[in-house]
Amino acid sequence: MGIIETDRLTKVYSGGVVALSDATIEIExxxxxxxxxxxxxxxTTLFKSLLSIVSVTRGDAHINGIPITNPExxxxxxxxxxxxxxxxxxxxxxxxxxxxxxxxIGGSSSSARIESLLELxxxxxxxxxKLRKYSKGMTQRIGLAQALIPDPDILMLDEPTDGVxxxxxxxxxxxxxxxxSEGKTIFINSHLLSEVESVADRVAILVGGKVRRIGSVDExxxxxxxxxxxxxxxxxxxxxxxxxGRLLEDAGNRIVVELTDENDINAIIDTLRSSSISIRSVKxxxxxxxxxxxxxxxxSEEPK
Amino acid sequence: xxxxxxxxxxxxxxxxxxxxxxxxxLLWIIGAIGSRAIELQIQGQSFNADDIGMAFRGMLLGxxxxxxxxxxxxxxxxxxxxxxxxxxxxxxxxxxxxxISRTSLLLKKTLAILIVYGALMLASFFIDLIAVSLSFGFxxxxxxxxxxxxxxxxxxxxTVTTIAGIATGSYSMSIIAAFLVWIAQWILGFxxxxxxxxxxKLVVYTVxxxxxxxxxxxxxxxxxxxxxxGDPVDLMPLWSSVLFAFVALAAAVMIFHRKDY
Numbered sequence: 017m018g019i020i021e022t023d024r025l026t027k028v029y030s031g032g033v034v035a036l037s038d039a040t041i042e043i044e045x046x047x048x049x050x051x052x053x054x055x056x057x058x059x060t061t062l063f064k065s066l067l068s069i070v071s072v073t074r075g076d077a078h079i080n081g082i083p084i085t086n087p088e089x090x091x092x093x094x095x096x097x098x099x100x101x102x103x104x105x106x107x108x109x110x111x112x113x114x115x116x117x118x119x120x121i122g123g124s125s126s127s128a129r130i131e132s133l134l135e136l137x138x139x140x141x142x143x144x145x146k147l148r149k150y151s152k153g154m155t156q157r158i159g160l161a162q163a164l165i166p167d168p169d170i171l172m173l174d175e176p177t178d179g180v181x182x183x184x185x186x187x188x189x190x191x192x193x194x195x196x197s198e199g200k201t202i203f204i205n206s207h208l209l210s211e212v213e214s215v216a217d218r219v220a221i222l223v224g225g226k227v228r229r230i231g232s233v234d235e236x237x238x239x240x241x242x243x244x245x246x247x248x249x250x251x252x253x254x255x256x257x258x259x260x261g262r263l264l265e266d267a268g269n270r271i272v273v274e275l276t277d278e279n280d281i282n283a284i285i286d287t288l289r290s291s292s293i294s295i296r297s298v299k300x301x302x303x304x305x306x307x308x309x310x311x312x313x314x315x316s317e318e319p320k
Numbered sequence: 321x322x323x324x325x326x327x328x329x330x331x332x333x334x335x336x337x338x339x340x341x342x343x344x345x346l347l348w349i350i351g352a353i354g355s356r357a358i359e360l361q362i363q364g365q366s367f368n369a370d371d372i373g374m375a376f377r378g379m380l381l382g383x384x385x386x387x388x389x390x391x392x393x394x395x396x397x398x399x400x401x402x403x404x405x406x407x408x409x410x411x412x413x414x415x416x417x418x419x420i421s422r423t424s425l426l427l428k429k430t431l432a433i434l435i436v437y438g439a440l441m442l443a444s445f446f447i448d449l450i451a452v453s454l455s456f457g458f459x460x461x462x463x464x465x466x467x468x469x470x471x472x473x474x475x476x477x478x479t480v481t482t483i484a485g486i487a488t489g490s491y492s493m494s495i496i497a498a499f500l501v502w503i504a505q506w507i508l509g510f511x512x513x514x515x516x517x518x519x520x521k522l523v524v525y526t527v528x529x530x531x532x533x534x535x536x537x538x539x540x541x542x543x544x545x546x547x548x549x550g551d552p553v554d555l556m557p558l559w560s561s562v563l564f565a566f567v568a569l570a571a572a573v574m575i576f577h578r579k580d581y
Contacts, residue, residue: 064581068416069412069413069417070581071578087420087424088419090418090419091419095417097413097414097417099409099410100413100414101408101410102411102414103327103405104334105330105331105334105335106330110326110330113323114323114326114327116323117322117324117327118323118324118418118419119418122322162414
């Protein structure tokens with residue numbers, strides 16, 4: 017059973033706007049799961065539905081086995097909202113203290129945790145400064161700290177690196193890896209594909225409120241039925257007509273073939289070996305997550 | 321609850337509302353103590369505060385009651401924005417994502433506002449009492465009615481601003497709603513004359529119904545004054561207004577449950 021499960025989750029806003037349509041996902045404990053999608057794809061609505069910030073029109077969802085309609089389901093979640101506006105009468109330190117109270121955490125243990133989190137996000141120096149004086153990056157970092165206050169099993173981050181400078185982005189990325197190493201589940205919503213590619217284990221692509229693709233980064237970025245073969249073709253007079261599949265690219269000792277059947281790759285290897293060609297590598301052709309994303313988005317566009 | 325009280329307190333400090341209270345209280349004390357020096361000339365004879373005895377006591381209680389009425393009004397106006405500000409876009413997510421039900425969040429926050437702003441009113445009232453006691457050697461337990469009913473009045477106003485704030489999501493609308501109710505209750509206070517002057521039964525019944533529904537904070541303030549002076553009172557305006565407050569709060573909770581942020 018996944019730590020987060022949604023079953024045909026649908027949200028129709030007043031006015032008939034379908035923000036989410038039959039979204040079914042399952043997130044395993046300890047993984048970094050990323051949600052990708054163009055603007056208006058329903059990513060934030062999915063987050064807000066899971067947290068009951070918006071009501072669900074149809075379908076249901078569970079967090080840690082608890083229905084999302086039960087506030088207890090949010091006990092194990094730390095959330096960093098997109099475009100957040102934390103109460104500006106707070107200092108960084110008092111915001112974390114207030115957050116601890118909202119989670120029902122108090123006493124000296126919360127004080128120690130607040131100090132360590134301020135340290136983790138590099139905000140100890142500014143803990144007594146009012147939030148209104150913070151830069152966007154500083155607010156984002158204190159936002160990450162408040163999300164970590166309950167020592168959550170699940171961290172939900174909506175555009176966590178938004179407005180953060182490159183150094184800050186690396187710091188946040190490293191912090192996420194550290195959090196993952198502690199066995200936490202991270203559910204991240206971002207439009208920064210390179211960011212996602214570098215940290216996520218699995219990805220779902222949401223277009224028009226529907227989950228169009230879901231899988232590991234490897235699965236999403238492998239070009240189906242296309243292989244890159246590196247071998248010593250120049251040492252023999254090899255006839256490429258003899259191999260199964262279609263030759264897409266011939267760059268001397270490196271070729272790209274497209275197969276109609278995935279199993280044909282074994283036949284190609286056999287052919288090359290029987291021709292005494294030394295094979296250096298055979299690997300499925302990869303595309304970037306960005307290319308995969310764009311392909312998914314364009315193929316999802318409904319014909320007019 | 322502790323977190324929400326602290327949150328409300330920090331917001332109050334940040335908005336410098338405390339200075340408004342301090343200025344109003346200081347002005348009242350200056351006025352009250354200054355009245356000791358007033359001499360009245362009646363038919364060629366001079367009278368001061370000590371000479372007019374009971375009449376002065378009544379004036380002082382009235383002034384204290386008026387001070388409390390002004391404080392309740394100012395508190396209601398300043399507190400009117402607290403709830404809508406809490407649920408503006410981007411901030412609502414922060415509060416609603418926590419493991420606390422919407423009902424609990426709204427009721428606890430309303431209570432937190434009542435405690436924090438009520439404490440400020442209480443402090444102001446006790447400063448008044450100390451000043452009056454030291455200056456005039458005058459203290460009566462009946463004065464406690466003024467602050468007790470002042471706090472009830474504040475609760476009634478808070479429910480008006482809470483429901484308006486939750487329904488519209490706008491703090492200006494919340495303040496406008498409080499103003500409208502204040503004006504409405506003032507106009508409806510003349511319902512007796514409407515009955516005398518207008519023949520239309522429909523108008524009379526409408527005005528009477530509205531009179532019983534709309535909270536009557538001015539009349540409540542009058543009740544506080546009468547109780548302080550030991551006069552007999554009709555408590556209908558108080559209990560009907562408290563009933564309105566609970567209904568408004570329940571409606572606010574229901575609306576809050578249906579809202580998407």
